[in-house]
Amino acid sequence: MNAHPRPSELTADETQSLRVDLAAAFRLAAQFDWHESVGNHFSAALSADGKKFLMNPRWRHFGEIRASDLLILNADDSGVMARPDAPDPSAWTIHGSVHGRRPEVRVMLHCHPPYATALASLKDPDMKPVDQNTVRFFGKLGIDLGFGGIADDAAEGQRLAAAFGNRSVIIMGNHGVTVTGRTVDEAFEDLYFVERAAKILVLAYSTDQPLNVMSDDLAQKTADGWLPYNDQAFAHFDYLKRQLDKTDPSYRD
Template identity: 65%
Template sequence: MSVVTEVAFGASERQSERALREDLAAAFRMAVLFGWHESVGNHFSAAVSGDGSTFLMNPKWRHFSEIKASDLLLLDAHDDSVMDGPDAPDPSAWCIHGTVHRSNPKAKVLFHCHPPNATALATLKDPSMKPIDLNTARFFGKVAVDLGFGGMADETEEGLRIAETLGDKPVLIMGNHGVSIAAETIPEAFEHLYFFERAAETLLKAYATGQPLAVMSDNLAAKTAAEWEPYVGMGYAHFDHWKRELDRSQPDYRD
């Protein structure tokens, strides 16, 4: 079976609500393993409906390490009354995820978190991802940057600006805040986040030397980014590896 066929099959197999619930619950547990979580905040979501407006998201203030498939809220991005329900998401979660899912059907999956290196990068005056190695170049032309930080993202205008700035990019660096990752599937979002955090770590370490960066030319960076495309199947294999690890150590994520 070709890589492309494997990817297409893997994606189609993950479209049922039950499968999405299990994959999303697994992603929360993986975030803890990699140290991407922060207290009981931050949010991951995945669209269930074709138009993206019906989506799954973690309930308010539930630690990522405890989230199970059955805990995930099924929300309607067009229904603000969900904020009055039990375990309603916090205002910033609704502001970011509700707006993106309501306005951008292509962003089927949205991860918002504050991983250490990506967040540190977001605090720089120039938080752009410079293509200085294979992993940083992976994101050339694929990162949007929002420098309009206005405090806690819990106002309508903030959500609209975030959604508009993200556009069709898989990564949004949120200045003075953190990072948001958008993708068609949960494994692809996980892989984007994994590599972006690694790339941010490399860039920050390079900055810390005080030496000039060997930044690739735009042509070389674009070529390198394009060379990553046939490797999309890596994301599914990587994600499934960690699901098998969870099945051995934390099988309750599927409950």
């Protein structure tokens, strides 16, 4: 789904396309072992102000989510948790708070992938620039060390929304990772590389040898070198959807 200016409301075709892309992201996350039981949550904004958004239903496994399963929620709906189909409380707290305050956040992917969560569990969870994957996030990754338990109250949601600042990726200390983006393709690509980068860093730490951390100048130069490759996110996500179509296209339903 290519990036384009958002109208006040998406057309029916655009909404369906967004549903399909988000459903694909869930299925792929399950395949990549980024899911955790029937928890974790992804969302995508429908309205220009971001307050109307799609999100997965409560406690539905990532591996069986279909496009038609996704809930339409409104961040201003104070009665959403009283609905028969109310979403997971922590999902509503995190995604409702961010979409309600950050209209530029079109897509938000929150999960607990193993290596990114291992990194988030360290006293210093910074993504040290030690290779091309880790340096991809130089200057664009935030760290939240204010973990206050399960994020199921409004105050925690507001705190998390503020913690993003102008960053598109946040390592949530003692918790996991959240990635935001303009499109599902781009957000998923960042999530893919966050987990790969965290894996490289965790493996490097496991050698008990000193890290060869790049200087800030070299890290910035290398991070800037990624910019011409931004559109590879669309090619990668299209490929991944083609693989899903071969094995189980039911995510499109």
